[in-house]
Amino acid sequence: MDWTKPAIISLPKICDPRGNLTFVQDGDQVPFHIARAYWIYDVPAGEERGGHSHHDMRQLLIATSGSFSVNLTDGFVTVTHTLNRPFEGLYIPPGIWRTIDNFASGSVCLSLVSMEYDESDYVREFDEFLALAEKKGPVI
Ligand code: T46
Numbered sequence: 240m241d242w243t244k245p246a247i248i249s250l251p252k253i254c255d256p257r258g259n260l261t262f263v264q265d266g267d268q269v270p271f272h273i274a275r276a277y278w279i280y281d282v283p284a285g286e287e288r289g290g291h292s293h294h295d296m297r298q299l300l301i302a303t304s305g306s307f308s309v310n311l312t313d314g315f316v317t318v319t320h321t322l323n324r325p326f327e328g329l330y331i332p333p334g335i336w337r338t339i340d341n342f343a344s345g346s347v348c349l350s351l352v353s354m355e356y357d358e359s360d361y362v363r364e365f366d367e368f369l370a371l372a373e374k375k376g377p378v379i
Pocket of ligand 1: 275277279289290298337339
């Protein structure tokens with residue numbers, strides 16, 4: 240796996256007549272130590288989340304419920320992933336601008352990340368992101 244690029248990761252799925260179970264374990268499935276989890280929910284129709292990149296933070300996004308679109312750009316190429324399977328995660332390395340939209344009603348976006356919350360790790364201005372991306376070169 241090339242962990243410099245975004246990627247869809249298949250997570251373990253334990254199928255059971257009582258209902259299915261998926262897990263992520265520190266040291267497995269994701270190429271980083273999981274330092275924090277947060278989740279986005281009750282998103283009103285038409286709202287967008289994200290709109291930033293990170294200097295160092297790596298993360299895995301999972302649609303634990305519902306469906307939404309994750310739009311990623313490295314400043315050169317833009318790709319959109321629709322997340323709607325609780326047994327798949329979208330790995331996002333540092334240096335990728337992301338927006339999340341098209342939330343279906345009742346969706347939950349779980350994010351497992353490599354760092355504790357640190358506002359200085361955010362790039363929230365798109366022009367600043369583009370300047371950094373230009374130096375770094377294509378990633379996606
Ligand atoms: C990301 C996308 C997918 C905290 O205090 N602690 C936290 O752990 C987080 C994630 C946020 N906050 C505060 C910071 C802001 O005052 O919560 C507020 C909303 O955060 P933000 O506008 O960054 O939310 P999103 O949905 O635009 O972005 C979040 C994550 O911040 C970001 O890392 O990749 O979800």
